[in-house]
Amino acid sequence: RDAKHFLDEGFTVTALDLSPVLAEKASEFIGQKVIVADMKDLDFQDRFIGIWACASLLHLREDEVLETLKRCHKALKKDGVIYASFKYGESNYEKDGRSFTCFTKDKFLDLIKDLEFCYYETFETGDVRPGREKERWLNVILKKG
Missing domain, CATH: 3.40.50.150 (Vaccinia Virus protein VP39)
Structure with missing residues (x-):
C-alpha cells in the first residue's frame, strides 16, 4: 500500500519484503518487482x-x-x-x-x-x-x- 502511494506520487521505489508470498502479492499490486530480502541485510x-x-x-x-x-x-x-x-x-x-x-x-x-x-x-x-x-x-x- 505504501509503495503504491509513493509510485503514484511519481517516486522511484525499491520495495522489499521478507516473505516471498507477500512480495509476490505486493509485486502484483504495485506493478513492479518487490525484492525478497531481510531488511537486516540491507546492503x-x-x-x-x-x-x-x-x-x-x-x-x-x-x-x-x-x-x-x-x-x-x-x-x-x-x-x-x-x-x-x-x-x-x-x-x-x-x-x-x-x-x-x-x-x-x-x-x-x-x-x-x-x-x-x-x-x-x-x-x-x-x-x-x-x-x-x-x-x-x-x-x-x-x-x-
Whole structure:
C-alpha cells in the first residue's frame, strides 16, 4: 500500500519484503518487482533520498534495530531521510507469535545516540484501525547529514 502511494506520487521505489508470498502479492499490486530480502541485510550505498520503514523495524530486537539503522544510514544519500514507526512504550512484547520492539522518544534517542544520523523529529499518533484506538505509535524522522 505504501509503495503504491509513493509510485503514484511519481517516486522511484525499491520495495522489499521478507516473505516471498507477500512480495509476490505486493509485486502484483504495485506493478513492479518487490525484492525478497531481510531488511537486516540491507546492503546499498548512497542510493536513496528516503527510506520508509512504517511498522517494520518494530519486529526486530533493539540491537537489530540499531544495526539496521546503521545500514539505512549507509544506504541514504547525503541529506536523505528515514521515517520509521514503532509501538509506543517502554516494554517490548510478543503477541500472536510476533515480537514488538517498543520505544518512547527518550528510549529511542538513547538507542541512536552514537549513530551518525541527525535527529529531526519524533511524534506520537494513535492507531486508526477499528478496535485499536488506544494503541499509540512513536513516529521517528532522522536525517543523514
